Amino acid sequence: MSFKPLLSVRNLETQFRSQHGFVKAVNNISFDLMAGETVAIVGESGSGKSVTSLSLMQLINDPPGKITGGSAILQSKKFGEVDLLKLPEKQMEKLRGSEISMIFQEPMTSLNPVYTCGRQVMEVLQLHENLSRKEAEARTLALFQQVQLPRPEKMLKAYPHEISGGQKQRVMIAMAMACEPSVLIADEPTTALDVTVQKHILELLNELRERKGTSIIFITHDLGVVAEIADRVLVMYKGNLVEQGTVLDIFTKPQHPYTKALLACRPKINTFQAVLPTVSDFMEVLPSGEIVEKPFVEDTSLPVVVNNYLDTMAELKRKQAMQQSTNPLVKVDDLRVHFPIKKNFFGKVKEYVRAVDGVNFEIFPGETVGLVGESGCGKTTLGRTLLRLVEPTSGRIIFNDVDIAGLSQEALRKSRKNFQMVFQDPYASLNPMLTVGETIMEPMKVHNILKNGKERREKVNELLETVGLTAAHFDRYPHEFSGGQRQRISIARALALSPKCIICDESVSALDVSVQAQVLNLLNKLKREMGITYLFITHDLSVAKYMSDRIFVMNQGRIIESGTPEQIFNQPQNDYTRALIQAIPKGDVEDIRKRLKA
Numbered sequence: 171m172s173f174k175p176l177l178s179v180r181n182l183e184t185q186f187r188s189q190h191g192f193v194k195a196v197n198n199i200s201f202d203l204m205a206g207e208t209v210a211i212v213g214e215s216g217s218g219k220s221v222t223s224l225s226l227m228q229l230i231n232d233p234p235g236k237i238t239g240g241s242a243i244l245q246s247k248k249f250g251e252v253d254l255l256k257l258p259e260k261q262m263e264k265l266r267g268s269e270i271s272m273i274f275q276e277p278m279t280s281l282n283p284v285y286t287c288g289r290q291v292m293e294v295l296q297l298h299e300n301l302s303r304k305e306a307e308a309r310t311l312a313l314f315q316q317v318q319l320p321r322p323e324k325m326l327k328a329y330p331h332e333i334s335g336g337q338k339q340r341v342m343i344a345m346a347m348a349c350e351p352s353v354l355i356a357d358e359p360t361t362a363l364d365v366t367v368q369k370h371i372l373e374l375l376n377e378l379r380e381r382k383g384t385s386i387i388f389i390t391h392d393l394g395v396v397a398e399i400a401d402r403v404l405v406m407y408k409g410n411l412v413e414q415g416t417v418l419d420i421f422t423k424p425q426h427p428y429t430k431a432l433l434a435c436r437p438k439i440n441t442f443q444a445v446l447p448t449v450s451d452f453m454e455v456l457p458s459g460e461i462v463e464k465p466f467v468e469d470t471s472l473p474v475v476v477n478n479y480l481d482t483m484a485e486l487k488r489k490q491a492m493q494q495s496t497n498p499l500v501k502v503d504d505l506r507v508h509f510p511i512k513k514n515f516f517g518k519v520k521e522y523v524r525a526v527d528g529v530n531f532e533i534f535p536g537e538t539v540g541l542v543g544e545s546g547c548g549k550t551t552l553g554r555t556l557l558r559l560v561e562p563t564s565g566r567i568i569f570n571d572v573d574i575a576g577l578s579q580e581a582l583r584k585s586r587k588n589f590q591m592v593f594q595d596p597y598a599s600l601n602p603m604l605t606v607g608e609t610i611m612e613p614m615k616v617h618n619i620l621k622n623g624k625e626r627r628e629k630v631n632e633l634l635e636t637v638g639l640t641a642a643h644f645d646r647y648p649h650e651f652s653g654g655q656r657q658r659i660s661i662a663r664a665l666a667l668s669p670k671c672i673i674c675d676e677s678v679s680a681l682d683v684s685v686q687a688q689v690l691n692l693l694n695k696l697k698r699e700m701g702i703t704y705l706f707i708t709h710d711l712s713v714a715k716y717m718s719d720r721i722f723v724m725n726q727g728r729i730i731e732s733g734t735p736e737q738i739f740n741q742p743q744n745d746y747t748r749a750l751i752q753a754i755p756k757g758d759v760e761d762i763r764k765r766l767k768a
Contacts, residue, residue, distance in 0.1 A: 175202035177244050178203075179200055179242045182199050182222065182240035183239035184238065185238050195218050203353065203385050203387060206380075207386075208375075208379060208402075209387055209404060210389075210402070210404070211388070212396055212404070212432065213428075214449075214685070215653065216408065219357075223355045223389055225237050226355065242255050247269060248269065249265075267297070270352065270353040271349065272354075273339075273354070281338060281342065283329065283330055285329075287329070288314075288326030292307055292310050294348045294349060295310065295349065307326065310344070314341075316374060319344075339363060352383075358390055361392075386399075393421075394756060396420075397756070401417060402416055403416075405429045405432070413425055417762055418762055427452040427461065427463040427464070428452070430466070431447065435683040436712065438712070439739070440758075449684040452464060499533055499671055502531050502532075505526055507526035508523065508527075529565075533671070536701050536702075538718050539718060542709065542711055543724035547726065555567070556569075589669060591664065591673045594677065600656060600659060607627065607630050611623075614667065617667055629666070630662075636696070639658055654682070654689060661689070669702070671705070674707060678690060678713060679709070686713070690717060693717070721738045723744065730744050731744045731747050738751075
């Protein structure tokens with residue numbers, strides 16, 4: 171490694187104009203990036219991670235945003251030593267994509283909807299590498315194969331709306347890697363990806379770094395991923411750089427309470443936790459902005475605190491005995507959902523996608539069942555079919571001794587009072603025209619819950635308190651809340667009808683680790699206090715293990731394995747399950763040491 175940094179950032183400041191004046195999104199931060207090094211920037215939403223990267227790329231729109239100070243000196247192959255923050259736009263255009271490239275967090279908004287995926291990657295190669303169309307197409311095809319896009323030849327001609335979120339992210343990664351840049355900025359590049367694809371992408375980025383000496387700025391809130399890829403770590407909180415150090419120092423000797431909180435919030439694969447800690451357990455922010463560390467005391471007030479594997483097995487036997495004396499709340503019998511994809515000249519269907527293909531299972535009252543698998547395995551379709559938001563092709567769905575699959579629309583509407591859903595994207599599932607109070611009250615009106623508006627309002631205020639909000643939030647709109655708060659509102663809406671069962675579809679996948687911990691703790695609290703039954707759909711196996719009494723593993727429309735978390739993780743029977751578990755970034759200190767020695 172050269173002793174001279176490839177990129178040297180000093181005193182970077184970026185601010186945004188708001189209704190209340192100017193807000194410093196990045197406040198006087200400095201760091202270096204050496205050739206061939208991976209620096210991870212971690213922190214929650216609003217910490218300034220993405221704004222830092224957009225500032226380096228000169229992609230902050232003025233107004234409302236403006237870079238107000240600092241420098242970012244890059245050792246450029248084309249122009250020598252340049253300051254990225256002061257480079258004229260024409261020169262910056264020549265650097266973007268060729269010497270400094272970026273994988274954006276939101277692939278749907280970053281890809282042009284009127285061009286095919288192949289054309290968008292080819293455009294980068296033709297612009298910066300002067301390749302012919304045929305050469306650019308061949309290179310793009312190779313890149314699509316590298317990032318493990320299925321049917322890469324078809325993907326060349328596919329438009330962004332025709333592929334999944336994870337596939338769009340892989341197209342973005344291929345585009346950013348196309349010209350093998352000196353600096354690659356990866357902004358949450360694996361958040362929407364399954365663990366196996368995530369593992370491959372991390373290996374691909376490491377390979378690019380080792381083979382071409384590419385330096386990587388890796389932005390994430392997942393410290394498990396940081397342990398897999400980073401050499402050094404920068405921790406940001408509310409625009410400030412609160413701590414930086416080697417990845418080993420950060421994991422073994424964190425100094426700042428915020429860093430300690432981030433490390434503690436994520437569910438652990440190898441240990442049992444009764445309650446997940448949150449940032450507020452480690453620190454308090456005074457009105458002056460000063461951060462005061464709090465001594466962390468683990469909550470041991472729960473009726474069952476699992477200390478070891480033997481305790482877990484004793485609890486398991488108790489639950490199994492309880493189930494044998496109880497009728498299942500949900501019983502699914504040979505459920506199938508087939509979507510037609512090809513018809514002949516006369517309109518007869520010739521080919522189907524078997525999204526759900528002969529599924530059988532039972533869920534008992536008061537139980538949490540985790541449903542895990544990769545994108546496209548059929549888990550979300552299965553969850554929606556249980557509520558008949560997707561119509562089944564065949565099979566039975568017995569809920570509370572009634573076959574939902576055979577109900578009329580009117581009877582189905584009434585049955586949904588007891589069977590609710592928390593959707594993956596809380597912003598998309600909340601009506602932006604209704605206040606939070608009206609949103610939660612609406613299903614109560616539909617099902618004639620309580621006598622009048624006054625009683626319903628009181629019930630809504632009670633629900634807001636239950637999910638950790640306040641009555642003062644009643645008249646606010648969804649856009650005035652953070653992602654975690656919006657998910658709490660969705661949970662309050664699901665609770666409004668006092669359901670017996672709630673389906674949680676990737677309900678924490680888009681949340682920061684601390685907010686995720688708050689929501690998971692809330693769901694468990696509601697389960698204990700109200701006896702709610704959950705079907706918890708997720709691709710995050712560490713979250714599934716923390717939440718679930720039993721886990722179902724789904725692949726290609728079928729449940730291929732089921733058991734307790736201990737059985738699934740300690741004695742997996744299926745190769746697919748083993749591959750999922752092996753791909754989980756564990757964030758263990760010993761794994762970090764082995765990686766650094768290799």
